Amino acid sequence: MVDAATRSRMMAAIRGKDTRPEMIxxxxxxxxxFRYRLHDRRLPGSPDLVFPGRRxxxxxxxxxxxGHGCHLFRLPTTRQEFWRAKIEGNRARDVAAEAALLAxxxxxxxxxxxxxxxxxxxxxxEVLDRAADWLANGSIQEAIVGEVNGGF
Numbered sequence: 724m725v726d727a728a729t730r731s732r733m734m735a736a737i738r739g740k741d742t743r744p745e746m747i748x749x750x751x752x753x754x755x756x757f758r759y760r761l762h763d764r765r766l767p768g769s770p771d772l773v774f775p776g777r778r779x780x781x782x783x784x785x786x787x788x789x790g791h792g793c794h795l796f797r798l799p800t801t802r803q804e805f806w807r808a809k810i811e812g813n814r815a816r817d818v819a820a821e822a823a824l825l826a827x828x829x830x831x832x833x834x835x836x837x838x839x840x841x842x843x844x845x846x847x848x849e850v851l852d853r854a855a856d857w858l859a860n861g862s863i864q865e866a867i868v869g870e871v872n873g874g875f
Contacts, residue, residue, distance in 0.1 A: 744839045745771055745783045751851040757858060766829070768820025779830040779858055782817070786836045790814050793837040793869060825864065832857050833866040843869030 725733070740762060749772065752759065759781075760773040770780035786795035790810040799806050821831050837843050838850050850867055857865050 740771075742783070742785065744785075744834070744836050747839060747847060748772070748781070748783060748834060748851070748854065751847065752854060752858075755851065755855050757855065767823035767827075768816065770820075770824075770831075774858060777830070777858055778828060779832065780824060781832045781834060781854065782821075783834050784817070784836065788813055789817060789835075791835050791837065791868075793835070793841070793843060795837050795841050821864075830857075830862070831864050835866065835868045837869030838867045839869075841869060845869060 749759075749761075752772070757774065760775065762769050762771060763773045766773060766780065768782065771783045772781040774780070784791065786793050787797075788810070790796060790813065798810070821833075824831050832854060834850065834854065838845050839847065845867075853867050
């Protein structure tokens with residue numbers, strides 16, 4: 724437990740871009756010959772990776788911030804109403820952005836943090852292989868997740 728000022732400073736330091744999972748995927752896909760744009764704000768949800776020639780986008784979601792039902796997510800015990808509203812808002816924006824992209828003819832892949840971190844993680848090479856296969860095979864929508872159990 725830490726005081727409110729320390730907690731606030733810690734939460735403010737969490738980045739939304741260039742996160743460790745994002746950098747792992749960016750470097751791995753680039754080394755496999757895939758070229759992309761980063762965080763295109765012209766698209767709904769500002770996807771993490773955009774592959775315009777393939778009409779494909781990849782979102783890399785943190786399990787806490789997007790309320791994933793895995794072991795990495797736990798609703799904080801303090802200010803539960805605030806956190807529940809914040810995370811549910813994030814989820815609603817995710818659904819709306821994904822629906823808008825699909826309606827506009829984009830393919831959408833979501834890679835969850837738990838696929839790369841925690842006890843349910845997969846080998847990085849496997850996550851990269853699955854993402855590369857998805858980019859090449861033309862399927863519309865997919866998600867890559869680690870071990871999932873529970874939710875809020």
